[in-house]
Amino acid sequence: MNTYEQVVELAKRRGFFWQAFSIYGGEAGFYDYGPLGVLMRDNITKVWKESYLRDEAVFIDTPVIVPSTVFRASGHIDKFADLATECSKCHNKQKLDTVVKASGFQKTFRSVEEANRFLQENVVKCVVCGNRITQATEFKLMFRMPGQGSSGDLYLRPETAQGIFVNFKLLSNFYRNKLPMAVAQLGKGFRNEISPRQTLIRLREFTQGEIEVFVDPERKYWKEPAGSMPVNLNPRSGESVSMDVVTALKNGIMSSNAMAYFVEKTASILTEVGIDSARLRFRQVPTDELAHYSFDTWDVEALLDDDWVEVVGIADRNDLKNHEKASGESMSVLVDGKSITPSIIEPSYGIDRIFLSVLVHAFYVRDNGFKVLRLPDEIAPYHAAILPLVNKDGMDSMARDFYERIKRVDPYVVYDQSGSIGRRYARQDEIGTPYCITFDSQSTQDGTVTVRERDSARQIRVASQDLLSTGIIGNEKIRSAFRSS
Ligand code: GAP
Numbered sequence: 001m002n003t004y005e006q007v008v009e010l011a012k013r014r015g016f017f018w019q020a021f022s023i024y025g026g027e028a029g030f031y032d033y034g035p036l037g038v039l040m041r042d043n044i045t046k047v048w049k050e051s052y053l054r055d056e057a058v059f060i061d062t063p064v065i066v067p068s069t070v071f072r073a074s075g076h077i078d079k080f081a082d083l084a085t086e087c088s089k090c091h092n093k094q095k096l097d098t099v100v101k102a103s104g105f106q107k108t109f110r111s112v113e114e115a116n117r118f119l120q121e122n123v124v125k126c127v128v129c130g131n132r133i134t135q136a137t138e139f140k141l142m143f144r145m146p147g148q149g150s151s152g153d154l155y156l157r158p159e160t161a162q163g164i165f166v167n168f169k170l171l172s173n174f175y176r177n178k179l180p181m182a183v184a185q186l187g188k189g190f191r192n193e194i195s196p197r198q199t200l201i202r203l204r205e206f207t208q209g210e211i212e213v214f215v216d217p218e219r220k221y222w223k224e225p226a227g228s229m230p231v232n233l234n235p236r237s238g239e240s241v242s243m244d245v246v247t248a249l250k251n252g253i254m255s256s257n258a259m260a261y262f263v264e265k266t267a268s269i270l271t272e273v274g275i276d277s278a279r280l281r282f283r284q285v286p287t288d289e290l291a292h293y294s295f296d297t298w299d300v301e302a303l304l305d306d307d308w309v310e311v312v313g314i315a316d317r318n319d320l321k322n323h324e325k326a327s328g329e330s331m332s333v334l335v336d337g338k339s340i341t342p343s344i345i346e347p348s349y350g351i352d353r354i355f356l357s358v359l360v361h362a363f364y365v366r367d368n369g370f371k372v373l374r375l376p377d378e379i380a381p382y383h384a385a386i387l388p389l390v391n392k393d394g395m396d397s398m399a400r401d402f403y404e405r406i407k408r409v410d411p412y413v414v415y416d417q418s419g420s421i422g423r424r425y426a427r428q429d430e431i432g433t434p435y436c437i438t439f440d441s442q443s444t445q446d447g448t449v450t451v452r453e454r455d456s457a458r459q460i461r462v463a464s465q466d467l468l469s470t471g472i473i474g475n476e477k478i479r480s481a482f483r484s485s
Pocket of ligand 1: 159160161191200201203206208310311312313349351353354
């Protein structure tokens with residue numbers, strides 16, 4: 001089993017995520033988050049949200065069901081589609097790109113006609129049964145509710161972004177007509193993927209955290225990036241480099257200050273939540289692969305075993321002009337006497353794929369075969385487990401009493417009294433709990449406890465009373481003993 005497969009097995013067994021509706025055989029592209037998954041996903045989105053709050057973004061929440069007028073204006077009704085193939089023998093449905101690539105070709109297509117010409121002239125085979133594929137079709141990616149709206153169809157949104165764009169004027173008033181302005185939304189997106197696959201990677205219902213940064217199109221400026229961290233860049237033309245974004249901007253690798261700023265910020269958020277910077281790259285999307293709304297996009301990709309998976313897309317887009325034209329409402333702001341219809345730089349975070357990548361990068365197996373998740377303290381579902389060494393001699397009642405009191409300081413704790421202490425440590429390591437607080441016979445004498453750290457398995461002794469005032473991951477003695485690097 002590769003790391004991804006081991007993580008999927010662990011995730012189901014220990015309550016991170018699993019296929020939805022499984023008692024009825026499941027439904028492709030839908031996954032449930034279990035008790036630990038919900039806690040960890042919330043911790044990831046908290047880091048994301050607080051980072052953007054510090055950047056003075058405002059947050060809104062708009063409906064997931066959207067009238068067709070919005071998606072006609074945005075171009076999604078016409079253009080948000082993939083080319084698909086269905087094997088005439090085994091009826092397996094796939095994205096055309098996947099099938100063509102598996103047959104050894106590197107090719108993207110702009111129309112069904114172009115694709116069908118290619119399929120007639122070249123031998124492309126079904127990835128499942130090997131039968132020759134000769135036909136491609138256009139497959140629309142939005143879920144449609146025919147005739148349900150007051151003026152036609154309704155759609156489940158495929159991105160949260162449009163809910164922000166259509167509110168631009170109201171938001172601009174809220175922001176006192178200043179540019180640049182950043183508006184964020186965290187919520188569900190829906191896509192009728194041709195072949196949902198690989199658990200959380202290609203879902204039909206998923207969570208996005210999107211920030212729409214409205215900028216002057218002639219300047220595309222947000223704030224100065226620090227330029228202090230090198231990032232792995234794969235530009236559209238030229239060699240891959242590891243370089244800070246300030247140098248990349250000077251060398252013309254990044255097209256705007258705002259793009260450079262959000263590339264750096266994204267690298268910082270992703271590494272903070274636990275993605276390994278050595279397995280993270282920024283790939284500028286080739287022109288013929290760009291989404292219909294984008295002029296320039298940097299895909300942010302995490303390496304999972306041997307596959308690079310897009311976890312975030314940072315796009316340069318221009319949707320306000322489309323909504324202005326279709327709605328007749330002005331989408332401009334007056335800045336220093338100049339009327340400006342802003343451009344948009346959009347970092348769009350796929351929370352499920354980030355969540356999965358964090359788990360894969362955190363996973364390792366000890367020499368003794370025990371599995372561990374090396375999660376950052378703030379991302380792990382629980383900050384600590386409270387354990388009596390044995391369930392007698394006052395250790396159990398003292399541990400239980402401490403647990404009841406520490407929960408009021410830090411609710412991300414769990415009590416575990418069943419099985420040997422070694423077995424309990426292993427159970428907590430496997431779900432990424434950074435610290436185990438154990439009450440032993442000395443605890444009953446002097447009120448101290450052992451704090452065992454997950455990765456080193458080292459232990460220190462601290463006064464339990466101190467933990468009640470500082471919390472566990474906020475305790476300086478614990479931090480300096482184990483997180484000094
Ligand atoms: N508003 C821009 C936009 O939606 P995108 O690149 O299509 O851009 C952004 O999506 C992110 O959303 C992706 O990088 C990915 O992490 C996530 N995402 C997109 N489709 C997904 C799917 N079917 N399942 C899980 N995550 C998905």
